[in-house]
Amino acid sequence: MHIFEGFLPSPWWQIWFVISIPVILYGMYQLNKLVSERREVVPLLAVAGAFIFVLSSLKLPSVTGSSSHPTGTGMSAILFGPAITAVLSVIVLLYQSLFLAHGGLTTLGANVFSMGIAGPFVAFMFYKAASKAGMNFYLNVFLATAIADWVTYVVTSLQLALAFPSAEGGVLGSFTAFAAVFATTQVPLAIMEGALTALIMKYVVQIKSDVLVDLNVLTSSAVTKLKETMQ
């Protein structure tokens, strides 16, 4: 799904690096702070990172006749916010570009922006707003995750369209063409990913809810209520 090596001409690949690098650096700062101040979240951080690893390796066939994979970034965005998610995404994207020839080093900036920053950022904002509005926690996780996944591919389409405007339709014309490939393939995958993440979050609430309170994902009264409905 990632933009292939060498497929973004100048100046686009540099632009996406310039936008992504500050977020990654801020994420590393946040990550350092989190790990040194709250040792107890480290296992959960590992789960969020591993989740991105697993989901982005699953190439799932879709109704459009092509395959794509989920991003797995929604969970990390909800738990740790978009900047830390960007750092985790860099690790996964580096693995895939160095060992699998998927994505690439020159397109890393663009791929980190779509998968690690834009999708997670929208998901994070959605989650916070919806949880303030009192939406059911699992429904919220489901929607936020599906949005993170889908936004990633909409942004990828936009990145390609900006670099390859078509002769007739311009940027908008190519955006439609790229979005037709990515966004429609991704709709069923995004729904699937949202459902899976909601289920994993249920188990986290069950066995390690204090960390969620610690991370400001849920208030303690919300946890008590969720646990009551589980009985």
Place this chain on the structure above:
Amino acid sequence: MKLEYIVGIIVILFAVQFLYGVAANPDSEFGGADGAAEDVIASINPDYEPWFGGIGFEPPGGETESLLFALQAAFGAVIIGYVIGYYKGKSEAN
């Protein structure tokens, strides 16, 4: 309704959309969407040549690529299983 049942239903629906995809696109090999995007680039700008070749390791074939993808998934799954199990054991010990 239990969340597990809802997720189960979504998984079944996902399988159904895949089977429908197979029926609707009988000739498709279900290649990657990134490959399809490459075709779109080729139709917009037929002269475009990737200006940078990969410097990473290129899997020598589909089989090795599957191996590396499986390793990636297995590595992640082990960590998730370990941590969830660790938390569960800890919460039961309390």
